[in-house]
Amino acid sequence: MSSEPASTPATIPAPTHASRIHGCLLGGALGDSLGYAVEFEDISAIRGRFGPAGLQDFSALDGGSHFSDDTQLTLYTVDGLLEALEWANTGVGADTNACLWLAYLRWLATQGVPVPEAAPFQPPRWIDAHEVLKHRRAPGNACLSGLATGEMGTFYRPVNPDSKGCGTVMRSAPFGLVPYIPADAVYKLSADAASLTHGHPAARQSSGVFSLIIQALASGNGLREAAEYALGRLDEAVLHKGERPDPDLVARLKAALRLSADGPVLGPEELVRELGEGWVAEEALAVALYAVLATAPDGPAAAPAAPAAGQPEAPAAAPEAHFRAAIALAVNHSGDSDSTASIAGNVLGTLYGEQCLPAAWLEALEAPEVIRGMASRLAAVTGP
Incomplete structure (x- = not known):
């Protein structure tokens, strides 16, 4: 794998580690928030509300939008990792x-669900104070x-053994943001965490592949290179547990x-026909991956207009333009629009850092200080 981001224009400096973390978490929250406004609507209803192009911008939403459980659980993933890292930094090993x-x-x-009495008590942390x-x-x-079972699901003793919903993959970006961890360990962390709620191999494997994509991007690799690398590592990652790669995921x-x-x-109807609606893990990851690749500077959507007379030639696609186009593609289809757009936002925020996030969208984002607070804590614990 190369050390230069293949999909980032050469004139754009590589983002810092902290910027990638902030970009990933904020970008995911932006995609989640825009998609959550239409999550349970089919494409005909979306077009009926917002016009033929569908929902393109927060300005079309009167009163803005909220982020969903996707962002909530992503932030709680960060918090779980933070606690383990904090223990490690004091010289104490933690599970x-x-x-x-x-x-x-x-x-x-x-969420209004009683925590089983058998589950261990844990004192509240910073994240828990935010309404x-x-x-x-x-x-x-x-x-x-x-989670309501009160049992800690594992690979060998999964809860919900037949479930492969996208509730695993949409929360798994943070595993790829912790540096200096080997790829097989990143995959294992992500897949094991998926087993806490979902037992189907496709759910675990989709989460692991997504985290490997994030890790490759955070290490400076380009979009297609990162995706191909993560898919290529799937055989190696799962065979040691006696599994085979899930055929639907592949x-x-x-x-x-x-x-x-x-x-x-692809148009929205073709997108769903080819890749699915995104309600299950492998479909959500595939739709999001398609959205970021198809709108990339070297993707099929790249058709730069000629510069005006006397104006310098612009890059094929600036980071913000790429982010807007990918999120719009990930949102506008019949299916799980918030999860597919959240994953796409995680990916591009990691690739470009904060520079790709539209300022007007950030102004519309719910509780950005909470997301930034968790990002800053992760960045502080994991290095500059």
């Missing part, structure tokens, strides 16, 4: 998956039911890579 489980149980308590994280925002059934991801290279950009 990372247990820290994540306890963090998710604290989230469960915010915005206590609202119920259409949480996934498997996340609720898996087929969806290969389709996303192929379709994004061939062009033209």
Whole structure:
């Protein structure tokens, strides 16, 4: 893998580690928030509300939008990792998956679901003081039911063994943001955390692949390179547990890579027909991956206009333009619009850092100080 971001114009400096973390968490929250406004609407209803192009911008939403359980659980993933890292920095080893489980149980308590008496008590942490994280925002059934068992699900003893909903993959970006961890360890952290609520191999493997994509981007690699690398690592990552790569996951991801290279950009109906609606893990990851690749500077959507006379030639696609186009593509389809757009936002925020995030969108974002607070804490613990 190269050290230069292949999909970032050469004139754009590489983002710092802290900027990638902030970009990932804020970008995911922006995609989640725009998509949450239309999550349960089909494309005909979206067009009926916002016109033929669908929902393109926060300015079209009277009163703005809220982020969903996708952002809530992503932030609680950060908090679980933070606790494990804080223990490690004091020289005390901690079970990372247990820290994540306890963090998710604290989230469960915010959703009006009683935490089982058998579950261990954990004192509240900084994240728990924020009212915005206590609202119920259409949480996934498997996340609720898996945590409500009071049992810490594992690979060998999963809860919800048949569930492969996207509630795993949409919360898994933070695993790829912790530096100096080998790729196989990143995959294991992500897949094991998915097992806390979802037992189907596609749910675990989709989460692991997504985290590897984030890790590759955070290390300075380009979009397509990161996606191909993560998919290529899947065999190696799962075989040690006696699994084989889930065929639906592999087929969806290969389709996303192929379709994004061939062009033209798929319309909403074609997108769903080829890659799915995004309600399950492998479909959500494939739709989001397609959205960021198809709108990339070297993707089929790249058709730069000629510069005006006397004006310097602009890059094929500035980071903000790429972010806007990818999120719009990930939002406007019949399906789980907030999860597909949240994953796309995580990806591009990691690739470009904060520079790709539209200022007007950030102004419309709910509780940015909470998201920035968690990002700053992760950046402080993991280095400059």
